[in-house]
Amino acid sequence: MNRKPTKRMELRSLIAFGIFCAFLLCLVGNLFWLQIINGEEYRLKAEKNQLSDTVVNANRGTIYDSNMKVLAQSASAWLVYINPSKIKTDEQKTLLVDGFVEIFDLDPETVTKKVNRSESGYEKIIGQIDNAQKDALKEYLSKHKDQKLNTIVGIDPDTKRYYPLGSFASTVLGFTGSEDTGRSGLELKYNDILTGEAGRIITAKNALSGEMPNDYETTYDAEQGKSLVLTIDEVIQYYLEQQLSQAIEETQAKYAYGIVMDVKTGAILGMSTMPDYDLNSPYKIYSNSVLEEISKIEDSAQKSQAESNALFSQWRNRVVSDSYEPGSVFKLFVAAAGLEEGAITTTSTYNCTSSIKVANYYQHCYNHKAHGTQTVAEALPNSCNTFFITLGQKLGKYTFNKYFEAFGFTEKTGVDLPSEAAPAPNKTYYTVDRMGIAELSSASFGQTFQATPIQMITAVASLGNGGKLMTPYIVDKVLDEDGNIVSETEPKVKRQVISEKTADIMCDLMEQVVVWGTAKNAYVAGYHVAGKTGTSEKLNTDDQCIASFAGFAPANDPQIAVLIAVDEPQYYATGGSGAAPVAGRIFENILAYLNIDPQYSDKEMAQATVTAPNLVGVESAKVRSKASGFTVKVVGSGETVVSQMPSANQSMPKNGVIVVYTEENAEKQTATVPNLIGLTLADANRLAVNSGFNIKIAGTTQGAGQVLSYKQSIPAETTAESGAIITVYFRSSENVTD
């Protein structure tokens, strides 16, 4: 029997081997597809699995005011996340949802959604939680240790932004949203600088989330956020906000906004839009009237839309983002252009008959008043419309527009704040080719175009600094984490708009406006305030106006520019009655704070001295209100005042000290007399009042140079009765030798 393998078997074995090889070839082809063609894709997927990528958050920088007072700061907090792919059982899911809802007061639906994303490796549950909440979570996790929740839940360091002063400068500073990113204001504008760059540590991990023994570890260091030092001065900002709030209270205006600027540099010392909001809880609507309106809306979609609108309105920095018709304040620039171009001189006159016919219409002065023959030095204080219409026409639209542009009304100021309103040709102002005689005439007294408050104050400041239009700025310095200066803002001159000479004339003219003109409510004795008021109708709102004041002080050496606008005052208010007094109070506070000494005229000096009120017999409780303006020191616990120092009707400084005694035979209060020699008037006064004394000014306080004290009636270092009047003698150090 031939048992040899047959030919057929050989053939069949080759066929079988052929099929086998064909199959192997398919497999090799498949491997080629997987490894060569799609290898990269799989490799990335594998890496995503294998690498544990830990983010090391950079600390957000701090925001300081110019005195290094903290305005915004990040504090450490915690962030909770889960790895839903590690969830094995429904019981774990339920525990997680219950726990998060209970501890963090979250919406159960949202949490459930996150927990159910089983293919996801990372779902953030909540950020910016404090230690107490973190501890509560940890306790919850350890309570359910048997469910191994801690393999699912992770807690990472996070930061939370705090604004120690609450609503302070809120529309300027802005706030941060989730993920620690700026949402508005400086927080938004300087987000990149403040944020820094988060670092990462990338390590390999195995499927049990343990470390994979591998040299693959890459660390990217976190670059800490940088800090900002603002030009904003906490004290100035405080005065500004206080006065604006008061203005709203007095006039029931919808908004009031103001800017305080360093005339010489363009640095913004204060900026505010009132009403404001608390930066620590920006999502709350603070206006009661708005809340009331919203509560009336029934449709839920409309309601949430209204809520969102209200919030955006609340956060809006109107000083930069809104524009308004500047009205008569703009006459300053027409006057400056007229003087610069020689269209008028300080002596040229014009006769105002209360109205002027412009293209078939009559344009009137305010209240149809006829101002008669006047120079620019009278027309400006009178805010005479016809004068400026005539002047505008005389300049012609080309020259008018040249100055309109030169003073910066056709461009953004470039202030380092977000969402500055951009002037739009033929929308917010007329271009030359669209401007007719009627538009030119109206524009000459500040109507038919719009400007932002920041544009206005920048232009006004140029009148006070010798004609230089500055670029306003609010961030003075950028500091690194160790406090080293990374960059410092240099004041930037945009252009010379008018000559220094014209600017000086403007200062004088503007001071006249405050001394006797429409802005007299901004007058502060000794501080030579210069300015201009404006009251403009709002074109888009019926019967509403914006009352504004813009000016600077002291007129002989301008330091501080102030713009105040009261938007839609409900009680009758004009620039002169509504805005100028606010500005006056701000000037008074700020200039004193900045140690800019008042320079009183003799007349002012007389006004600065008053007679002491008679407080004897007044009830102790009422003595302070009876003697408002004075610093009153009550000694003893009697019910009525029995004696006072200085005594009634004695002449004493306006803001001096009065010591009142409520008990008979009470021991007289005494204090050590300070050395008042070699001081300016303001310093001497401050020091005396702080020590419990009054000064009586003797000698001259007028003069261009320094006026210093050289003698005092009660010698220094002696003891004297509190409230006593010390005569201090002053003399000027300049122009006294010849």
Next chain:
Amino acid sequence: MATKKKKSPLSFLFNKGAMDVPFFIILMTIVTIGLIMLFSASYTYSYYFRTSSTELFTKQLIYCGIGILGMLLVSRIRYEYFKVFSFVVAGVSVILLIIVRLLPDSVQPGFYRWIDLGFITFQPSEIAKLGLIMFLAFCLEQHHKGVVGKVPSDLGVCRFVENASNGKYVIYKSFTSTIAYGFFILLFAVLVLIENHVSGAVLMLAIGVIMLFLGEVKNKWFIVGVVVAVFAVILFVMNPDLLKEYAGERIVAWLDKDYEPLGARWQTNNSLYAIGSGGFLGTGLGQSKQKHLYVSEPQNDFIFSIVCEELGFVGATAIILLFALLVYRGIKIGLRAKDRYGALLAMGIVFQVGVQVALNIAVVSDFIPNTGISLPFFSYGGTSLVILLCEMGIILSISRSARKKD
């Protein structure tokens, strides 16, 4: 100088012919690479779940040594002696398959594949594969004429049909014996299937069909077989519900690549990540990242994905080529065997290895649905390796008594 060696008393048992050296070299190359890759693939798993990171490798190394010794011993034995035991091995296989089904599912709940002897566990199906091959090789040699030629069957029923139809319908031996072989193949497959071991059953069928093909069963049977197989595959792919729950789900997971990434497809996806990560040249030996517990039990069925990751497309293709060469050389040995039994046995064993390799790689690379087939000489498993190596010994033994060129 031919000096006659002293004859051993057992010399009748031994074969002094030279073994096939190429086959041996290819085999040892595969075994060596397999051991190295097992070491690389198993050390993380071993580190985390065993006493030391080399525990699994050490065990495998010892079994490999035993296996090679066994192989060399077996290769010395004249394979005619195995022939005698063909029915015995087949019978023992069937008994073991029945016993294993009756034992408790102690190794893995729901699965009845292992017999635990305390010091070793082994899968009776490993022996059953050899049993089936030996059984069919024996039968196909013995009944060669009947299978190939036109010999009427002498079964009573067949005679009756022939007589009743006046010789119009003749039932030949080729028909009856093929039916009989089919029955036995199905018996083995079903016994493995009820262990809850679908891949083992498929393997059993594949081995059976290849044996019948090599044993020269008539072509028409294979045409019918292919048609039936194609229909069956289409049916089950279209309706995975018809299969038992876990098998059906694996088909669903194969069809839908986004199906339960953390459940049914976790293993396959991570295997693909590993394969893809390898790229052309691989990450380098020992450099696999996916073996860090992403590929579950990387030392077992999915070891080839780690091979792909570390050795790249080049390495993987080289290993596939080595296996192809092994099969080719095995066929050569078979065709040079001195009888058909030897030929069928050698080719059956070598194809068993080949099919298992092909199916394993197909599973690992998501070419077919996931099913538990280990990669011969690579996957961890001591008894399996010893049995495999002994089977290789049989092939070597056959090679020793090859015909001289005729």
